[in-house]
Amino acid sequence: MTGQGSVHSSTGGQGYDLVVVANRLPVDFSVDDDGAVDWQRSPGGLVSALEPVMQENEGAWVGWSGAPDLAHEPFEADGMMLVPVTLSASEIRKYYEGFSNDTLWPLYHDVIAPPAYHRQWWDAYRRVNQRFAEAAAAQAAPGAVVWVHDYQLQLVPKMLRELRPDLRIGFFDHIPFPPVELFQQLPWRRNILEGLLGADLIGFQRGGDASNFVRAVRRLTDHPTRGSVVSMEDADGNPGRRVRAAAFPISIDTQRFDDLARSPEVQARAKEIRADLGDPDVVMLGVDRLDYTKGIRHRIKAYGEILQDGRIDAAHTTLVQVASPSRENVGAYQELREHVEILVGRLNGEFGEIGHSAIHYLHHSYPPEEMAALYLAADVMLVTSLRDGMNLVAKEYIAARSDLDGVLVLSEFTGAADELAPGPLLVNPHDIDGMKDTIVAAAHLDPKEKRRRMRRLRRKVMGDDVAKWSKSFLGVLTAMPSRDTHV
Numbered sequence: 001m002t003g004q005g006s007v008h009s010s011t012g013g014q015g016y017d018l019v020v021v022a023n024r025l026p027v028d029f030s031v032d033d034d035g036a037v038d039w040q041r042s043p044g045g046l047v048s049a050l051e052p053v054m055q056e057n058e059g060a061w062v063g064w065s066g067a068p069d070l071a072h073e074p075f076e077a078d079g080m081m082l083v084p085v086t087l088s089a090s091e092i093r094k095y096y097e098g099f100s101n102d103t104l105w106p107l108y109h110d111v112i113a114p115p116a117y118h119r120q121w122w123d124a125y126r127r128v129n130q131r132f133a134e135a136a137a138a139q140a141a142p143g144a145v146v147w148v149h150d151y152q153l154q155l156v157p158k159m160l161r162e163l164r165p166d167l168r169i170g171f172f173d174h175i176p177f178p179p180v181e182l183f184q185q186l187p188w189r190r191n192i193l194e195g196l197l198g199a200d201l202i203g204f205q206r207g208g209d210a211s212n213f214v215r216a217v218r219r220l221t222d223h224p225t226r227g228s229v230v231s232m233e234d235a236d237g238n239p240g241r242r243v244r245a246a247a248f249p250i251s252i253d254t255q256r257f258d259d260l261a262r263s264p265e266v267q268a269r270a271k272e273i274r275a276d277l278g279d280p281d282v283v284m285l286g287v288d289r290l291d292y293t294k295g296i297r298h299r300i301k302a303y304g305e306i307l308q309d310g311r312i313d314a315a316h317t318t319l320v321q322v323a324s325p326s327r328e329n330v331g332a333y334q335e336l337r338e339h340v341e342i343l344v345g346r347l348n349g350e351f352g353e354i355g356h357s358a359i360h361y362l363h364h365s366y367p368p369e370e371m372a373a374l375y376l377a378a379d380v381m382l383v384t385s386l387r388d389g390m391n392l393v394a395k396e397y398i399a400a401r402s403d404l405d406g407v408l409v410l411s412e413f414t415g416a417a418d419e420l421a422p423g424p425l426l427v428n429p430h431d432i433d434g435m436k437d438t439i440v441a442a443a444h445l446d447p448k449e450k451r452r453r454m455r456r457l458r459r460k461v462m463g464d465d466v467a468k469w470s471k472s473f474l475g476v477l478t479a480m481p482s483r484d485t486h487v
């Protein structure tokens with residue numbers, strides 16, 4: 001990387017050599033009654049994935065503060081320069097809740113919920129992407145590396161290249177890239193592809209996502225492709241820049257979860273959790289953002305039927321479902337919450353007793369220490385997504401289980417399944433009967449088999465942490481031939 005690690009003043013200086021651009025800053029702002037602005041760390045997979053990289057590189061991070069109309073000067077936090085981008089309340093509605101989370105999110109997740117296509121949302125998406133591109137252009141040093149993240153910012157690579165042709169631009173798509181047969185529903189499909197093609201390197205979670213992207217480019221644009229490389233010919237048909245699409249499966253800070261779970265405090269807390277749950281024989285755990293892609297309803301349905309069938313003893317089994325609040329102004333999320341809460345209430349009414357609940361449903365998010373204790377307390381971890389780019393919870397569970405105890409039940413429709421098979425017990429969450437059989441098998445798994453599987457999972461996960469992921473992406477990005485090299 002060019003001059004990696006040197007940090008200059010964000011105003012008037014040369015700028016930063018590594019700039020991350022993501023929808024959210026890794027902090028949440030709050031404004032109190034007197035108008036004083038404060039910030040706290042914000043949760044989320046992307047944040048925990050990138051923080052170590054940023055601290056190591058002392059880079060700048062361009063992102064939204066999470067609050068409406070909040071204008072804030074760039075500031076330093078935890079070894080990173082944070083550069084807030086302001087969004088108005090109307091932009092939050094149209095760009096974030098609308099186009100990002102009610103158009104692209106469902107479209108990219110196999111249309112599990114119907115995507116809504118609104119031209120006003122698209123206009124806001126374009127406008128906000130331009131603002132992010134301008135903010136990144138203002139922070140980047142000459143020849144800097146800029147790493148743009150996720151579906152909210154797919155137009156930024158092209159916009160940024162137009163502003164700053166000297167930059168080396170990478171893009172990483174954290175969520176699935178859909179098959180062209182679904183992607184082509186999008187009225188602005190070409191604009192999105194051209195936006196992404198402004199990057200030099202486009203990273204995806206799975207090989208399948210990268211090939212879906214290249215197929216879409218082949219089908220919907222005129223750019224020639226060869227394997228995973230797209231040639232950006234100029235208007236006269238002369239060869240120009242080459243864009244590469246490839247898989248870089250993301251991971252977590254594995255050591256952190258391993259350390260946390262080995263700490264006496266967390267181990268004591270895990271015991272306490274089990275005791276507070278009434279020391280059941282089997283504790284099952286689900287940990288998700290409350291999102292319809294996560295298969296929470298399918299999971300609870302399967303669990304309820306198992307109790308109903310008497311295949312596991314309701315009096316001695318508990319499911320703890322952490323469902324962290326997410327995108328609460330989007331209709332599909334509100335509906336999901338209602339459905340899940342009705343299901344939970346019904347099941348607890350039927351199978352609960354005084355002092356014992358069939359499901360402990362927790363609509364909160366928790367700090368990593370508490371998460372590690374929950375992972376340690378859980379005999380069976382249920383990850384049953386209908387579609388999931390990767391699923392970092394599965395990896396956190398594995399990293400926390402140095403005791404080799406615990407079974408991971410994992411949906412085939414996660415990026416993690418591509419990487420981790422055959423260690424987990426794989427399920428198709430649409431096949432309720434199949435999932436019931438697997439959950440029952442997980443609850444009764446032979447201890448030797450349990451250890452064998454967890455050992456295999458840990459061999460995979462512990463060596464592949466997030467630092468390796470970012471190094472490998474940035475390594476490929478910076479090693480690519482310069483844009484002027486015609487091959």
Ligand code: G6P
Nearest residue numbers: 024044045046150174175326327
């Ligand atoms: C997914 C996305 C991220 C997003 C996160 C939380 O992991 O890939 O880009 O930040 O969900 O969602 P939110 O809408 O709260 O940022």
